[in-house]
Amino acid sequence: MKFFLILVVVLAGIWLWRSNRQADPKLRQQNTKAAAPPLDMVRCALCEVHVPSVDAVAGEKGVYCCIDHLHRAES
Numbered sequence: 886m887k888f889f890l891i892l893v894v895v896l897a898g899i900w901l902w903r904s905n906r907q908a909d910p911k912l913r914q915q916n917t918k919a920a921a922p923p924l925d926m927v928r929c930a931l932c933e934v935h936v937p938s939v940d941a942v943a944g945e946k947g948v949y950c951c952i953d954h955l956h957r958a959e960s
């Protein structure tokens with residue numbers, strides 16, 4: 886009976902170790918997927934705040950962080 890109990894504990898340990906090893910690559914893949922790709926940053930010509938280029942507003946004299954700064958700088 887004692888031998889059977891030890892065998893069950895060892896098998897459970899091996900099963901847990903194997904399931905943890907299989908889960909690791911999945912976790913790493915999720916972490917790399919969760920990381921956002923780097924964004925191009927541009928500097929506002931008025932207040933010099935850096936904003937992502939997708940959020941920047943392009944004007945005739947440069948790019949701005951918002952439409953308000955575009956109006957203030959170019960009017």
Ligand SMILES: [Zn+2]
Binds near residue numbers: 930949951
């Ligand atoms: Zn600005």
